[in-house]
Amino acid sequence: MPHPFALTDAAADTLRPALRLERFFPQGLDAETVRRFFPRSGLYLYDADEFVISQGEESKDLFVVSAGSVTVTKTLGTAGVNLATMGPGSLFGEIALIRDGVRVANVVAAEPSTIFRIAVADVLNLVRQHPDLGRHLQELARQRAGG
Numbered sequence: 001m002p003h004p005f006a007l008t009d010a011a012a013d014t015l016r017p018a019l020r021l022e023r024f025f026p027q028g029l030d031a032e033t034v035r036r037f038f039p040r041s042g043l044y045l046y047d048a049d050e051f052v053i054s055q056g057e058e059s060k061d062l063f064v065v066s067a068g069s070v071t072v073t074k075t076l077g078t079a080g081v082n083l084a085t086m087g088p089g090s091l092f093g094e095i096a097l098i099r100d101g102v103r104v105a106n107v108v109a110a111e112p113s114t115i116f117r118i119a120v121a122d123v124l125n126l127v128r129q130h131p132d133l134g135r136h137l138q139e140l141a142r143q144r145a146g147g
Contacts, residue, residue, distance in 0.1 A: 007035065009029075009031050011116070014088060015034060018089045038122040040119035045112065045113070046109035048109055048110065051107070052070060053103045053105070055073075055074060055075055055104065058103075059093075064091050065087060065089065065092075095144075097123070097141045
């Protein structure tokens with residue numbers, strides 16, 4: 001089970017390039033601003049070999065690797081296929097956000113990793129309270145999902 005991890009300004013600012021937020025936060029992101037915009041979200045420490053996402057589970061949260069790395073795999077029948085290894089600044093989870101909410105792959109921490117989990121409730125709240133920023137995040141998810 002992931003452990004909550006203290007959000008520093010440096011960790012908060014890893015969200016800016018991952019989410020392409022330079023237009024909204026040209027001077028950088030600090031921990032206080034991230035907590036204000038993403039109050040239900042947070043930074044978590046995952047142990048090596050710990051699942052971040054399991055294929056088939058229902059969830060629409062987004063994730064950004066702050067430190068460490070994750071391996072993305074997909075189970076096809078009885079075989080597993082390695083799809084990618086992602087490091088700091090990588091965004092994942094966007095396909096379930098814009099589609100039906102069912103995870104299409106497994107994501108496992110390849111080493112001890114800190115990962116920012118962005119709660120879908122925070123994204124929906126941004127759409128309502130800050131429409132430009134909310135639309136930006138939705139469009140980013142669509143682009144990343146290839147649709």
